[in-house]
Amino acid sequence: MTLSDLSTHHNGKPTQEQSTTSSAQSVKQLTVCTLEEMRRVCVLVCTHFLSALLVLLACYRWKDLLPSYESEGSLWSRSKLSNGTASSVSTTSTATTTFTPTFPPASSSKELDFSAPSLFDPSTVNRVYWMHVPKTGGSIFVAFFFQFCPETLAAERAAIVPGQQINKDHLYDMWLLRHYAPEKWCNNHLTFYNMPCPGCHYPYEERPNEEFFSMTMFRDPTERLWSAYRYGHHGSWQHDSNSTFDEYIREPNIMNCQLKMVLGHHCYKQHRQEIEHMGPLDVSLAIERVSQPRFFFGITERWAESLCLFHRWFGGSVIEDIEFVNNRKGRTQPPGNYRDVVPPHKELEWFEGIMPIFEERLKAANCLGYSPPP
Known part of the structure; x- marks a missing residue:
């Protein structure tokens, strides 16, 4: 093992400098992953919300178009x-x-x-x-x-x-x-x-x-x-x-x-x-x-x-x-x-x-x- 190798490893463990670099990379990857998941969740929520809104608007429109209930045989009229x-x-x-x-x-x-x-x-x-x-x-x-x-x-x-x-x-x-x-x-x-x-x-x-x-x-x-x-x-x-x-x-x-x-x-x-x-x-x-x-x-x-x-x-x-x-x-x-x-x-x-x-x-x-x- 060379002196360079000895300076890089100690008892099979990375040095403090390498640990810091590795942690930073992990945090960066986690942040990117988290942001991506949040983006997906937001898109999913917005899609469901818009779908529900369209259904409600359609129901409201059809409610106005349908005739009002009048019981059979009654004398009621508008x-x-x-x-x-x-x-x-x-x-x-x-x-x-x-x-x-x-x-x-x-x-x-x-x-x-x-x-x-x-x-x-x-x-x-x-x-x-x-x-x-x-x-x-x-x-x-x-x-x-x-x-x-x-x-x-x-x-x-x-x-x-x-x-x-x-x-x-x-x-x-x-x-x-x-x-x-x-x-x-x-x-x-x-x-x-x-x-x-x-x-x-x-x-x-x-x-x-x-x-x-x-x-x-x-x-x-x-x-x-x-x-x-x-x-x-x-x-x-x-x-x-x-x-x-x-x-x-x-x-x-x-x-x-x-x-x-x-x-x-x-x-x-x-x-x-x-x-x-x-x-x-x-x-x-x-x-x-x-x-x-x-x-x-x-x-x-x-x-x-x-x-x-x-x-x-x-x-x-x-x-x-x-x-x-x-x-x-x-x-x-x-x-x-x-x-x-x-x-x-x-x-x-x-x-x-x-x-x-x-x-x-x-x-x-x-x-x-x-x-x-x-």
Whole structure:
């Protein structure tokens, strides 16, 4: 072995200089390899992202081209408003196409013929979601129940003491469902999806693979807030009976009750974390949801017209001695300036958006301005 060899090796090991050179070369090769792998990964991710984006755009385009669903044998059709163009309800974000029913013409604009064919055959209504919004007039459920379960009305009338009226304490959802099980008393084994507690203020629930009817009443948001305040400060976290109306409505849990329920959230949340988890409220989606052909809603402030609309949808006649009973009359009148303290909120926008839908349905059913005979 030469001196050169001895200077290069020592006990079979490379010198420090050679080790440094070798390490540098390894790092360089590793860096080149890593950069190449990163480039490949980036190209792969971008390719998948663009492919997914193209699929979404294609689906969105086809959604607009496909015809909207209309159930076979129903009387639903796309409505034309007074301007002769397709109806739409505008919000700050998107427009929602409004659907209104087409009824056979009534015999008179003053005397509504409830014997005319209804929009839906009540014998085919076998799945119902009753969405009871707090302080909106839950006694409308009586009309629903007696229409779809007529034997219960006969039983209640048979129990009336001569000379007296029907017991109004029986005229609310919880009592009726406790005493008249739908599977025994109702036609076609009527199913209420939110059993065993349809009156427990459950929010709307989507069931994509099932066909069912949703039924509810809505109310002017400010009127509903005042009623909830007077009814034991409904939903309040403070539980302070001395709090003012202004203090009550500014609790983070109180506003937008109806809007939240239509979107599938409970009216009142128990904790701030639940409110934060709920996210922003989609006004356009809530308007679109209630405009669907199988979503019936009335307006509390227009009770008679709402009852008329219900019977034009599902048959039967207005039962004056029962359906016009107010089980929970307001205990006090609100102060004159109570509306001034309610700040702008999304439910006001939503309520304004659903009123044209309600008006068009009333017109189509010949129920606009309806009042029961004196």
